[in-house]
Amino acid sequence: MTALVLIEAENGVIRQASRSAIAAASRFGDVDALLLGETGAEAASKLPGIRKVLHVPALKHALAEPAAALLAGLASSYSHILSATSSTGKNILPRLAGLLDAQPISDVVAIQDDATFVRPIYAGNALATVQSSDSVKIMTIRSSSFDPVNEDGGSASIEVLDAPADDGKSNFVKLEQSQSDRPELEVARVVISGGKGLKDASNFHTLLEPIADKLGAAIGASRAAVDSGFAPNEMQVGQTGKVVAPELYIATGLSGAIQHLAGMKDSRVIVAINIDPEAPIFKVADYGMVGDLFELLPALAKAL
Amino acid sequence: MKVLVPVKRVVDYNIKPRVAADGSGVETQGVKMSMNPFDEIALEEALRLREKGQADEVIAVSIGPQVAQDVLRTAMAMGADRAILVQTEAEIEPRVVSSLLKAVVEKEQPGLISMGKQAIDDDMNATGQMLAARLGWPQGTFASKVEITDGKVSVAREVDGGTETVALTLPAVITADLRLNEPRYASLPNIMKARKKPLETIAADSLGVDLTPHLKIISVAEPPERKAGVIVETVEELVEKLKTEAKVI
Numbered sequence: 231m232t233a234l235v236l237i238e239a240e241n242g243v244i245r246q247a248s249r250s251a252i253a254a255a256s257r258f259g260d261v262d263a264l265l266l267g268e269t270g271a272e273a274a275s276k277l278p279g280i281r282k283v284l285h286v287p288a289l290k291h292a293l294a295e296p297a298a299a300l301l302a303g304l305a306s307s308y309s310h311i312l313s314a315t316s317s318t319g320k321n322i323l324p325r326l327a328g329l330l331d332a333q334p335i336s337d338v339v340a341i342q343d344d345a346t347f348v349r350p351i352y353a354g355n356a357l358a359t360v361q362s363s364d365s366v367k368i369m370t371i372r373s374s375s376f377d378p379v380n381e382d383g384g385s386a387s388i389e390v391l392d393a394p395a396d397d398g399k400s401n402f403v404k405l406e407q408s409q410s411d412r413p414e415l416e417v418a419r420v421v422i423s424g425g426k427g428l429k430d431a432s433n434f435h436t437l438l439e440p441i442a443d444k445l446g447a448a449i450g451a452s453r454a455a456v457d458s459g460f461a462p463n464e465m466q467v468g469q470t471g472k473v474v475a476p477e478l479y480i481a482t483g484l485s486g487a488i489q490h491l492a493g494m495k496d497s498r499v500i501v502a503i504n505i506d507p508e509a510p511i512f513k514v515a516d517y518g519m520v521g522d523l524f525e526l527l528p529a530l531a532k533a534l
Numbered sequence: 535m536k537v538l539v540p541v542k543r544v545v546d547y548n549i550k551p552r553v554a555a556d557g558s559g560v561e562t563q564g565v566k567m568s569m570n571p572f573d574e575i576a577l578e579e580a581l582r583l584r585e586k587g588q589a590d591e592v593i594a595v596s597i598g599p600q601v602a603q604d605v606l607r608t609a610m611a612m613g614a615d616r617a618i619l620v621q622t623e624a625e626i627e628p629r630v631v632s633s634l635l636k637a638v639v640e641k642e643q644p645g646l647i648s649m650g651k652q653a654i655d656d657d658m659n660a661t662g663q664m665l666a667a668r669l670g671w672p673q674g675t676f677a678s679k680v681e682i683t684d685g686k687v688s689v690a691r692e693v694d695g696g697t698e699t700v701a702l703t704l705p706a707v708i709t710a711d712l713r714l715n716e717p718r719y720a721s722l723p724n725i726m727k728a729r730k731k732p733l734e735t736i737a738a739d740s741l742g743v744d745l746t747p748h749l750k751i752i753s754v755a756e757p758p759e760r761k762a763g764v765i766v767e768t769v770e771e772l773v774e775k776l777k778t779e780a781k782v783i
């Protein structure tokens with residue numbers, strides 16, 4: 231059996247979530263990697279355990295329409311096609327599944343055998359064990375559930391592929407990225423998140439950043455904080471945002487709605503700071519502090 | 535232009551789901567059911583397009599059991615002009631749903647399909663992309679802004695690194711993310727009016743689609759519980775515990 235993993239590069243570096251997907255794919259047998267866009271082929275060829283890298287420099291923006299068409303052309307050589315549960319993977323792989331009339335398996339957290347997988351449903355309030363009868367199994371992998379392969383150690387060959395014919399119906403216009411020197415949310419060892427309780431965007435920055443700086447932490451947010459404009463959308467943690475499982479997650483001024491818990495309750499250690507002793511976040515917290523975050527956060531920054 | 539809005543009946547988002555004792559799924563008996571929140575957002579977007587004069591008709595369609603009529607009535611109370619129920623009592627997966635939706639699309643010929651990015655029960659995030667693939671239409675997933683001009687739709691998408699904008703030639707499929715809009719509530723007079731709007735029922739097995747799932751649910755279990763934590767009184771105590779007990783800093 232051979233698996234194909236759609237991997238993603240950022241500034242020439244393979245994303246950690248893609249390296250987790252490769253680790254998952256290696257359970258099935260040989261692994262090839264598919265890389266879209268101009269950069270990253272060198273880095274991809276060094277990943278351990280890859281047989282060959284298929285590189286499609288022309289698909290710069292990884293639009294789903296040509297990417298899924300390309301994958302559909304490659305599918306017959308593979309038993310499994312995987313990607314990270316990233317916005318790119320979630321955009322492309324179900325479209326591929328539509329072309330192949332297969333049922334995609336989203337956000338796999340465990341692999342039991344070649345056809346049997348575990349995935350969360352109902353915002354992680356239940357875990358379903360599912361079995362696929364598709365000849366090519368298409369799945370996205372929850373990165374926090376699989377330790378990533380290393381960045382180095384392999385020497386795969388690189389094969390350059392052309393983009394498939396394009397009907398011109400889907401066009402990239404722009405990508406607006408917020409710049410940050412902080413670690414990426416999904417790979418950070420420590421995450422500090424703020425919710426509606428931070429009250430405004432300037433508090434969000436002035437209260438969370440000093441702590442994040444001291445701990446080398448990424449900053450996350452609840453949906454209410456993002457909706458209120460305290461933080462950009464890519465910082466949202468939860469069922470419909472990013473799923474994180476850092477060593478330490480510090481939740482401040484957020485209540486712990488099930489949709490938020492879905493994105494962080496597998497963190498190793500959870501700290502909650504909330505003024506309301508009844509807040510549901512305390513049910514998942516290892517260490518809770520009941521009190522006013524406007525006093526506690528500056529004190530915490532000082533104590534660290 | 536017609537806009538088609540697929541809607542799903544799911545356990546209300548405010549309810550904490552409970553795994554059924556026999557491990558076959560999640561309890562739905564006697565549990566409050568509602569329209570999938572993302573579908574409400576997708577419907578709201580379609581209604582706004584109609585109100586701006588960019589769409590003439592908004593059609594809500596649900597694939598599901600007889601009781602899914604209630605979410606179609608809700609959709610019409612919010613403002614959909616009419617509704618279609620593709621009825622099946624079977625458990626169906628996105629692969630099947632997208633096939634059935636394709637059959638509805640071929641009959642109705644909408645210029646746009648506005649749907650939720652994921653259903654909050656199975657959390658698959660797949661049906662929109664699969665439907666777009668089957669139709670050969672472009673897709674704008676995880677949409678936070680939608681603008682139609684000259685036969686094209688511009689879609690701002692929430693992606694891992696920020697916001698990406700794509701321009702799609704209509705007809706197209708868009709899947710709504712949380713921040714696309716804030717859906718309206720149905721007013722009492724509109725709820726009354728919705729009772730008189732047309733609701734057509736089509737038997738799913740009359741559409742020539744095989745309803746057998748390719749992904750079989752073998753069992754459903756509770757996730758492991760976290761063990762109870764402790765309340766600390768001071769930040770010094772917290773830092774101390776994080777250093778010596780949890781050893782994370």
Ligand SMILES: Cc1cc2nc3c(=O)[nH]c(=O)nc-3n(C[C@H](O)[C@H](O)[C@H](O)COP(=O)(O)OP(=O)(O)OC[C@H]3O[C@@H](n4cnc5c(N)ncnc54)[C@H](O)[C@@H]3O)c2cc1C
Nearest residue numbers: 425426427452453454468469470471483484485490505523
């Ligand atoms: C379909 C759907 C998907 C969703 N997806 C997500 C998701 O991915 N992520 C997500 O986070 N949410 C999501 N939500 C929203 C979720 O249901 C909650 O509404 C949201 O998480 C609440 O955000 P919050 O905790 O910041 O706000 P609130 O619930 O308003 O909580 C604010 C908290 O701050 C505390 N507080 C206030 N002042 C202080 C103070 N001075 N000091 C200390 N504490 C204080 C309060 O006690 C309260 O607990 C989703 C909802 C739906 C319907």
